[in-house]
Amino acid sequence: MYIHTEQTRALIDLVRRLVDDHQMPLETRLLRGETLTRADKQPGVAAARAAGLWRLNCPAEQGGPGLSLVERLAITEENFRCLVPIRFGGDALPPTFALQGEQKRRYLDPFLAGEQTLCMAQTEPGGGGDPAGAILTHARETARGWVINGAKIWISGYEEADTVFVLARTDKHKGASGISMLAVAKGNPGMHAREVPMLGGFKTHQLTFSDCEVDALALIGGEGTGFKGAQQALSAARFDVAARALGVAQRAYEMMVAHAKQRVAFGGPLAEKQAVQSMVVDSWIELQQNRLMLYHGAGKNDRGEDTRLEAGMLKMLCTEMADRVIDRAIQVHGAAGCTYESPLAHWYDHQRMARIYEGPTDVHKYRVVARALLA
Structure with missing residues (x-):
């Protein structure tokens, strides 16, 4: 523990x-x-x-x-x-912390003050878990700034965001180093949004950029630095997703234990049944194992060590673990766990999505973890 x-x-x-x-x-x-x-x-x-x-x-x-x-x-x-x-x-996004002058006043100060919110547009319709290789959205430099064309999908947080930070290719001859980050204000006539409903009542958006014009100040962090900046945010986000999964799984576990103690069936509380005891014990063990690994990895990060491997591994392990714990909790609750009048049903949907966003389990296993181990 x-x-x-x-x-x-x-x-x-x-x-x-x-x-x-x-x-x-x-x-x-x-x-x-x-x-x-x-x-x-x-x-x-x-x-x-x-x-x-x-x-x-x-x-x-x-x-x-x-x-x-x-x-x-x-x-x-x-x-x-x-x-x-x-x-x-x-x-705010890490790439904006170094902004100065008018860029700082426009793209950092309002977010730090809580006056504005932002969202990130990275994934493309054909991209999925390979964001750098699949980015086709491109930005062309003009005398007044940049013109963006392309499409992004699965954008979360767009509804409440004031600004969208878009990853676009500014040099088609380069790989990740040819990708830049540009800020687009909501309401820009060249950016069109379509709502995409998701599991659990969530909403994401697809964004289409048609000759979307932004001025020179919209380029964040310098040309060719966009993908690196996004990865800085992504590694932290993977730790965050793992912690979210732990919080959800802990509550589901507590609900499972409480229900098992008070629900009487076949002459006694469910807590006396071996099958229920097995589910409770397995869930407790998995929670403790994943919590130990999460905070051990976070501690390494706090000491300045490279934790990209840990971030990918923990995002994968904790989201998969949460799925199992929620499933067991629903099993113990029976039909009462399957209704949307219980948080368990909502979490069942949410955690299925969590195994995909910020990088699917399979991508983390075979691209992030395996690549690090076999480098």
Whole structure:
């Protein structure tokens, strides 16, 4: 069992109180079939900001709290035990931290202040798990800036985003080093969006760029640096997905145990049945194993070690583990676990998607992990 420091435990306790006070009532409303608005979620965001949980992924020099990766993942794990987690604000993409002058005022300051939000457009309709090799969206330099043409898909966060950071090929003769990052404001007449409904009621978007014009300041981090910048964000995101999966699996496990103790069948509580005991024990063991690995990997990252291998491995292992734990919890609950009046059914959908986004399990296994081991 992983033992956190006193400071990390204090952060976990803080997040638990915020989630219990502000988010769990929203979960109850969601399970009753209500549609939650952005305004409904604002009290939790405001309370988190007042408690100092703001700009969590930003370095201290950008006004962040200077948290370690271990601390940030502990916050994420605790936050995602709720079906309606807090949307901590004030974050920006790592490639924007070095911006200066007008670029900083346009593409960094509003995000740090929480006045604007962003989303990333990387994957293409024919791309999937090979983003660098499959990027066909291209940007041509003009006297006034850049003109973008192409398409992106599976874009999450577009609905609430003010700006889309787009990966586009600016040099067709180069591989990853020919890809740049350009910022496109929502409402640009050259960018068209189509909603794509997903499992569990989620929505993603497909974006089409037709002679989409942006000015010279829209180029983030210099020409040819876009893919590297996106990968910086992606590695951290893989750790984050793993922590989310742990939080979901922990809550599903707790629900399974509670139901097994109180549900009576065939003359006694389910907790007395060997099949149920086996599912509970297997889930507990898997949770502890994955938690140990996650925070060990995060600790290596905090020491400045290269953890791309760990990020890929943990994203793969934790999402697969969460699937199994949720499945067992549903089995123990029976029909009650299959209704969308229970968070288990929602998580069953969500975690099926989690095995794909930020890189499918198979890509991580055979491209990220195998490549690192056999290099």
